[in-house]
Amino acid sequence: xxxxxxxxxxxxxxxxxxxxxxxxxxxxxxxxxxxxxxxxxxxxxxxxxxxxxxxxxxxxxxxxxxxxxxxxxxxxxxxxxxxxxxxxxxxxxxxxxxxxxxxxxxxxxxxxxxxxxxxxxxxxxxxxxxxxxxxxxxxxxxxxxxxxxxxxxxxxxxxxxxxxxxxxxxxxxxxxxxxxxxxxxxxxxxxxxxxxxxxxxxxxxxxxxxxxxxxxxxxxxxxxxxxxxxxxxxxxxxxxxxxxxxxxxxxxxxxxxxxxxxxxxxxxxxxxxxxxxxxxxxxxxxxxxxxxxxxxxxxxxxxxxxxxxxxxxxxxxxxxxxxxxxxxxxxxxxxxxxxxxxxxxxxxxxxxxxxxxxxxxxxxxxxxxxxxxxxxxxxxxxxxxxxxxxxxxxxxxxxxxxxxxxxxxxxxxxxxxxxxxxxxxxxxxxxxxxxxxxxxxxxxxxxxxxxxxxxxxxxxxxxxxxxxxxxxxxxxxxxxxxxxxxxxxxxxxxxxxxxxxxxxxxxxxxxxxxxxxxxxxxxxxxxxxxxxxxxxxxxxxxxxxxx
Numbered sequence: 433x434x435x436x437x438x439x440x441x442x443x444x445x446x447x448x449x450x451x452x453x454x455x456x457x458x459x460x461x462x463x464x465x466x467x468x469x470x471x472x473x474x475x476x477x478x479x480x481x482x483x484x485x486x487x488x489x490x491x492x493x494x495x496x497x498x499x500x501x502x503x504x505x506x507x508x509x510x511x512x513x514x515x516x517x518x519x520x521x522x523x524x525x526x527x528x529x530x531x532x533x534x535x536x537x538x539x540x541x542x543x544x545x546x547x548x549x550x551x552x553x554x555x556x557x558x559x560x561x562x563x564x565x566x567x568x569x570x571x572x573x574x575x576x577x578x579x580x581x582x583x584x585x586x587x588x589x590x591x592x593x594x595x596x597x598x599x600x601x602x603x604x605x606x607x608x609x610x611x612x613x614x615x616x617x618x619x620x621x622x623x624x625x626x627x628x629x630x631x632x633x634x635x636x637x638x639x640x641x642x643x644x645x646x647x648x649x650x651x652x653x654x655x656x657x658x659x660x661x662x663x664x665x666x667x668x669x670x671x672x673x674x675x676x677x678x679x680x681x682x683x684x685x686x687x688x689x690x691x692x693x694x695x696x697x698x699x700x701x702x703x704x705x706x707x708x709x710x711x712x713x714x715x716x717x718x719x720x721x722x723x724x725x726x727x728x729x730x731x732x733x734x735x736x737x738x739x740x741x742x743x744x745x746x747x748x749x750x751x752x753x754x755x756x757x758x759x760x761x762x763x764x765x766x767x768x769x770x771x772x773x774x775x776x777x778x779x780x781x782x783x784x785x786x787x788x789x790x791x792x793x794x795x796x797x798x799x800x801x802x803x804x805x806x807x808x809x810x811x812x813x814x815x816x817x818x819x820x821x822x823x824x825x826x827x828x829x830x831x832x833x834x835x836x837x838x839x840x841x842x843x844x845x846x847x848x849x850x851x852x853x854x855x856x857x858x859x860x861x862x863x864x865x866x867x868x869x870x871x872x873x874x875x876x877x878x879x880x881x882x883x884x885x886x887x888x889x890x891x892x893x894x895x896x897x898x899x900x901x902x903x904x905x906x907x908x909x910x911x912x913x914x915x916x917x918x919x920x921x922x923x924x925x926x927x928x929x930x931x932x933x934x935x936x937x938x939x940x941x942x943x944x945x946x947x948x949x950x951x952x953x954x955x956x957x958x959x960x961x962x963x964x965x966x967x968x969x970x971x972x973x974x975x976x977x978x979x
């Protein structure tokens with residue numbers, strides 16, 4: 433996309449009546465070039481595995497035959513709870529080929545989390561590894577829909593064993609048996625369920641259909657700027673939709689190779705830097721937390737000359753981080769915005785000027801407006817809810833919340849899907865993320881986004897990480913409070929509180945400064961790494977009510 437205006441105006445995705453990512457993307461690439469590399473897998477011990485698209489085609493066919501052997505039919509649901517191992521991809525591809533609906537879940541889930549998901553989604557099978565199988569054993573009697581358990585790396589009683597299935601009673605065929613009834617998948621058939629991260633309530637089930645990978649043409653081709661000879665690394669847990677953006681649909685629909693770093697033990701973000709150098713990774717996507725930690729390392733000690741494009745999403749990225757990364761690597765971090773419910777719907781694309789702190793402009797194929805509480809457009813510069821026009825419906829927008837008609841009706845109003853996220857738009861059409869509806873602080877007549885205060889805090893030399901919320905105050909109604917993690921070498925003190933407060937007053941509008949600061953060792957986060965501001969607000973409200 434050499435020109436944003438022309439690219440946005442002329443963009444089209446032709447969605448056929450029948451579409452299947454397994455056959456139409458992976459197998460098609462395998463047939464075109466049997467030696468084309470699809471994945472480089474590396475673990476923290478330095479072990480490596482390489483996979484071509486041809487190998488992925490054959491492995492997923494073998495697994496699909498195993499599914500059919502257990503009478504898994506089109507439309508039935510399976511849950512895949514695996515770490516970053518190649519089987520996550522091959523078992524998901526097998527499900528896609530058969531029209532079996534798959535649901536990725538993080539391995540960090542507790543048995544209680546797992547039971548909630550299995551029973552809500554009525555999953556028939558769970559695919560996991562030996563390390564996590566005990567969680568399934570603990571809850572399976574309380575999950576009436578669950579009658580198949582599949583372990584990928586060993587043998588367990590009452591479990592189907594992948595290693596055994598591959599070789600007994602004979603080596604599994606990589607020729608896919610005829611599909612039951614010859615059923616192909618329509619592009620409108622359900623394909624994947626993602627659970628939301630649950631920052632503001634119980635996780636909901638987001639359902640996407642088989643056209644969803646086509647929507648990631650925007651993510652892969654335009655935002656990641658991927659070409660067939662690229663090696664792309666997205667740092668994301670396999671349990672979340674972001675993994676599908678950057679480790680699955682986005683790169684492979686462009687024919688690029690994905691780099692997978694299997695993280696099992698304690699992780700230090702700086703260990704990524706030698707990998708960028710050694711494997712000559714060309715495009716890199718990571719959440720803001722990772723970039724914030726990486727810039728603390730000596731980046732000049734590494735040869736990152738092959739790295740040509742960097743992107744970040746998940747939460748807004750602080751301008752200071754973008755500046756330091758650019759100075760060290762010469763590469764701008766391009767921001768973007770999307771949800772579990774969407775593909776990339778707002779982005780800073782390589783053809784555009786990047787405005788540090790802005791999430792960019794609407795993606796081609798996506799019409800975005802900012803609305804007030806009465807569903808009216810807000811003027812330039814004012815805060816509004818990000819609203820996505822659904823007529824025509826953009827490719828990659830979710831079908832709805834499964835088994836939750838009320839939640840679906842609350843977000844689809846008229847011709848718009850309301851994201852629940854707040855932003856402002858400048859005179860050039862760039863969007864600036866403010867926060868979730870629940871996170872926006874209303875204090876002394878002002879509306880304050882927590883992110884802008886957190887960005888100002890992060891520029892102070894003592895602040896490593898922070899979370900900002902509105903807390904009740906008997907005089908002012910609500911005040912801004914910051915929970916701050918200090919960098920090594922700094923100690924909490926009243927003097928430091930005043931220094932930080934004065935600093936924020938000078939780098940942003942004075943009314944935004946935190947009137948209260950509490951130094952903490954850690955912040956509450958979801959298992960996907962997002963700060964649970966709701967939990968901090970509830971904690972403060974409880975303290976206020978008991979005082």
